[in-house]
Amino acid sequence: MGTLTLGLAGAGRIGAMHAANIASLRHKSLDVRLLITDVAAEHGRAVAASAGAGFLPDLRAMFGAGLDGLVIATGTATHPDLIRAGVDAGIPVFVEKPVAASVAGALPVLEFIRDRGGVVQVGHQRRFDTGYLEAKRQFEAGELGWLHSFRAVTADMAPPPVGFLATSGGLFRDCSVHDFDVLRWLTGREITEVYARGSNNGDPAIGAVGDVDTALALVTLDDGTLGTVAATRYNGAGHDVRLELQGSRSSVMVGLDDRLAMRSAESGVVFPAGPPHAAFAERFDAAYRAEMLAFVELILGERENPCPPEDAVAASRVADAAQLSLETGAPVKVEG
Incomplete structure (x- = not known):
């Protein structure tokens, strides 16, 4: 059985939930390994420990560890730069909504993704309920x-x-x-x-x-x-x-x-x-889990993108x- 490595940027409320869901994720053909980074290092290490994940000091170190996919759960203002970083690294990206703080701010990100053939799934979990x-x-x-x-x-x-x-x-x-x-x-x-x-x-x-x-x-x-x-x-x-x-x-x-x-x-x-x-986390617990499994399947080429960024911007x-x-x-x- 192979191993797929996911990086999680952001260990706040949503990030911690994703970390727990990734830790419990089961796929038929591989194990999923999780690495976490957060600017609040002490808190990030605690979330990583609770999820059985590794903690790295920054995104550069995370990319150096050989990621297969990046999950972005940081503040909205950071989404555009982190999306670009993931796409530039040549890996699929999952980002919590929205793509950017405004539609005007999201349009250059969409163009960047299209120009580089990037794969970005946006977190609209109701699609999995x-x-x-x-x-x-x-x-x-x-x-x-x-x-x-x-x-x-x-x-x-x-x-x-x-x-x-x-x-x-x-x-x-x-x-x-x-x-x-x-x-x-x-x-x-x-x-x-x-x-x-x-x-x-x-x-x-x-x-x-x-x-x-x-x-x-x-x-x-x-x-x-x-x-x-x-x-x-x-x-x-x-x-x-x-x-x-x-x-x-x-x-x-x-x-x-x-x-x-x-x-x-x-x-x-x-x-x-x-x-x-x-x-909301309780109401959509199963949907959030299904959403993250869908991201793994997207990385593996087993499914189409269930929520492309164009839909989220619309x-x-x-x-x-x-x-x-x-x-x-x-x-x-x-x-x-």
Whole structure:
């Protein structure tokens, strides 16, 4: 059995999760070896030790160790340079969304990747969730008929630190971009217009840094189908991520299970019976694991790229339009 070596840049919350998932990853034909680097060396060494991985002081040392693939889980501002470094090293790259802090900043990166024939997979984990995959299968098989409407929800149980929100780019770019991506991926349609509104009834500090704690966007697809994309930081019932697809023949909901963060007001109804999810990492645990296995399969040439950077930038364009609509109070066309 051979060995495949992955490098992980960034050992923060997402990086530590990826490290644990890579450590437990099983592939039919090889073992996976993990090396980690982080500017916070002491913390990085602790994450590496917990994952049974090696720790190296910087990216240069990591490339010198002979990587087969690079996983980027650092801050957004570092993504473009690290993507370029991985592509220049001639290895496939996995990067957490987004490709860059803005669409304008991402376009030169896309050109760089194309010019050098690079392989870059972006982390949109909902594409690997079994519920979203089944909804996509039903839609593509014609079981739903034609869509007359859709409703997407991303609701955090509690907001992250205000310091993070100050640099996140806004609720639509941080949270709803996942909904925009999965809608494009699932329906095969482009989002052409968004009309957004937002509110702040929670911590005033969120508004003070220019963000909102709750937002709703009316979304139009290129065939005229209408739907809504909602997000909030204050869903005290639990972490709630859902997608309703309502069609001319049938309807389906992703996230309708015993851990749904919702309770019925009808007499005698006990569903859902289980405890709600507390956070996104728990809700999408299996999807994150499947995503990393897919990256290994991409490195080995066993599958097509499940989330190319062009798709991620297209979703970011929609998030930018939603953010602009939120700021101006007017509908905004999504630029192609």
